Amino acid sequence: MNLKTALIQTELSWENPNENKALLQEKINAISQYVDLIVLPEMFTSGFTMNPKNVAQTMQGEAISWLKETAKNKDCVITGSLVIEENGNYFNRLVFVFPSGEIQTYDKRHLFTLAGEEKVYTAGKDKLIVEYKGFKICPLICYDLRFPVFARNVEDYDVLIYVANWPKPRVNAWDILLKARAVENMSYVIGVNRVGMDANNLEYIGHSQAIDFFGNYLQEPQEIEGVFIVELDKNEMLETRKKLNFLNDRDEFKLV
Structure with a gap:
């Protein structure tokens, strides 16, 4: 049981959802396999902005419609976070x-x-645990990475995902x-970060990567724009957990 995953590491145009959608569409279309x-x-539509009113989408808006159409056309799941306005509040929401x-x-x-x-x-x-193609996936966002208690694998998830704007x-x-x-979670981990400069003069060098349950790289950190594809093998992970099930002793x- 495998999960083939594409990590899109890209520059982002500051607070410009239309330009970012076009940029990402080009990269997604180029995935030939x-x-x-x-x-x-x-925040793939805007960069990490503290001006949500400039870029906020709704769950019925253009960015969500684009994601739904693209996911349908590629016959795959797409995930990442963007600024969503809902009930008078703004959220950094992963979809x-x-x-x-x-x-x-x-x-x-x-x-x-x-x-x-x-x-x-x-x-x-x-916390969100998604079931997809036999995998249990826990997606989180950037600063969440510093708080291991929240990420602790009490659900027996298989994949932990972090999407980020994490500066150099x-x-x-x-x-x-x-x-x-x-x-610590005996899980695959995928981290996807951006590259380039933002309007606050923060530099991002990516280091998008994929790691197995032993801490070994399946995809080493990269500092250039690109689409990096990895394949996660659930059976291999389950065999390891069976032999060395440290999760049995978790608090x-x-x-x-």
Whole structure:
């Protein structure tokens, strides 16, 4: 049982949803082989902006319609986060868009206080576990990576995904923490980050990557624009868990 996944590492045009959709569409169209899942960066329509009113979409808006159409045409799931306005609030919302048009969502729980994200966005509360093609997938967003309790594998998920706008000065932490999450949760981990500069003069060098349950790279960190394809083998992971099931000894707790 395998899950072929495409990691799209790209520059983003600042607060320009139409240009970013066109840019991403070009990269998605260039994927010539079949993939089960396409992963986009955090806030893929805008970059990591604290001006949500400039770029906010609705769940019935153009960006969501584009994702649904593209997922249907490629016959795969597409996931990433974007700015969503709902009931008078703004959310940094990850959408998990199925070819059927079904959408499951996760609102970023840990808002990045260093940038004042908590002042303009509403935090989510609930963890999302998606079941897709025999895999249980837990998608999270950027700053969530620093909080291992929330990511703890109490659901026996198979894949942990982080979409991000994680800048160059702290990219070493990104690399270390992605490996830590893989090892401690005995799970595949996929991290997708952007490249380029944003309007705040922050530089991003990507380091999108895929890691197995031992902490080994399936896709080493990359610093250039590109689409990187990896294949995750669930049976291999289950065999490892059967032999070395450290998850049996995990602590029991409840998040409040």
